[in-house]
Amino acid sequence: MTERPRTAETPARQNVTFPSAGGTAHGYLALPPSGSGPGVLVIQEWWGLTDHIADVVDRLAAAGFVALAPDLYGGSVAHDSKEAGRMMQALPVAHGVELLSGAVEYLLSRPEVTSDTVGAVGFCMGGGFVLYLAAVDPRVSAAVPFYGVIQGELPDFSGLRARVLGHYGEQDGSVPPEKVDALRETIREQTGTAPDLRRYPAGHAFFNDRRPTYSPDAADRAWRSTVDFLHEQLG
Template structure:
């Protein structure tokens, strides 16, 4: 994962609270112009619930989805790679999945959400959490990891119900194409579902337009296919 500093963003972008994992969670909720639509979770990078993640939620809302970005760090935002790494390691995967499952339940409880299941889109650390969540959460029917970093052991995908569209960079040194192929084979073998993993001519974090690694062409292509995928899966 990249180590370049992230511009200072304080505090995290929050505009909603909801019950999750036995506590009060926070997040950023964006509604479509129509006021209702299918539900989609947006899962943060290792930096936290930044302006970039809130912007992704806003973009999904503009496409007709009800988008919720849960704050997995409880209001903290990292400002450099060392801090982001510490914060990511301080969040156990099991706890993150528990918080995200609560966010799924909250999203489906909203009167504005028209779908019976939700989609999940995540980036870097959040892309890994998309896979962990989809492996155990049957209410997730569409999973979209962007250069998802899996921390530690892979989840057991035998209970996977979601279709998967994944975006990775050909020049991503943290997730080389060989690892993407191995992940695809594991998911297919354990679940019977063949993920649609796409390699883009870019490096890590190519979708983040606030970072030097941003690749506009790859980002635009990944976004277009993601929106179409979510519409197909969620209605």
């Protein structure tokens, strides 16, 4: 996996701080043109809080949401895939979920947020964290993993309250079709409701326009359905 190289002049994107996991967390927040709207978390890929993730936040804000990307790496951004892999492995899933739950609390506490629950949209590692978070935090009512990578065993979805819309590439070696099928069946068995997991003729990271696997058509279709889904669930 490769993304445009980062330099000392292009650090992680941050413009807010908030209490989380017993400390101070950072993130990138954007407000809609109206100044208020439903809350949505954007959860980073394994690279960190990059320009691409900040762009997703801005696009959601333009679509009417108060969007927040919490920085799970505390300001660090990976320069290559080896470093990204090390950084992802150094973030325990339980701690990542704790940080994200603090971000949910912060988002819902902001006066600009009009919803009682939040949506969560994530990519690659962040797509996996969307599922981990939604499985334990009922304040997440709309979960949208893009090619979500689950680290280890699937979580227990018996407490899942969110509706799930997932986007996956048919040529994605990181999340092959059989894993998507297993995810769908596990959620269906444990919740009684089947998630809407969609497949596209694309590879991994097809939404990231800084990646060679970027697929404009698949990205556009997934984005439009995501925005509609979030509005349906959150208002």
